């Protein structure tokens with residue numbers, strides 16, 4: 187009994203302790219917002235912006251470690267790969283590559299990440315959302 191109590195106390199102290207590890211849950215300035223038709227903006231904002239923009243919406247649980255570490259990693263990593271708030275700063279060649287990748291990730295149901303849509307069911311892309319994005323990408327690529 188006594189050991190269980192001690193283990194529990196250590197566990198709670200550890201959970202408390204990790205709350206003091208600094209995490210970066212930031213929103214840097216918007217440097218080059220993507221220009222896209224309203225219907226596309228709406229889909230991207232709803233399903234991608236939390237990890238691919240500088241306007242991330244951080245819910246309360248995103249501040250609680252160890253969840254905060256996961257969110258920090260996904261947001262920082264997501265922005266590094268694709269940032270719609272810095273889109274217009276990309277070279278034309280990079281834009282084309284990213285557009286191709288957007289199409290691919292959506293086709294393979296890799297984005298938005300499953301762990302995210304589990305908590306944000308409304309971010310799931312409908313068949314119609316996918317068609318609209320595909321059409322827009324093709325237009326951008328002149329296909």
Ligand code: HEC
Pocket residue numbers: 230233234235236237238259260261263264267268284287288289291292297298299302311
């Ligand atoms: C929960 C966070 C999250 C959401 C939401 C999200 N992504 Fe991602 N995305 C990532 C992360 C993290 C990466 C980095 C690569 C990896 O880990 O797979 C990534 C990578 C990508 C890449 C690859 C870019 C490259 O250069 O390799 C594309 C394209 C992409 N995401 C598109 C989207 C689109 C489109 C949406 C919305 C429909 C979306 N993502 C939603 C987190 C997210």
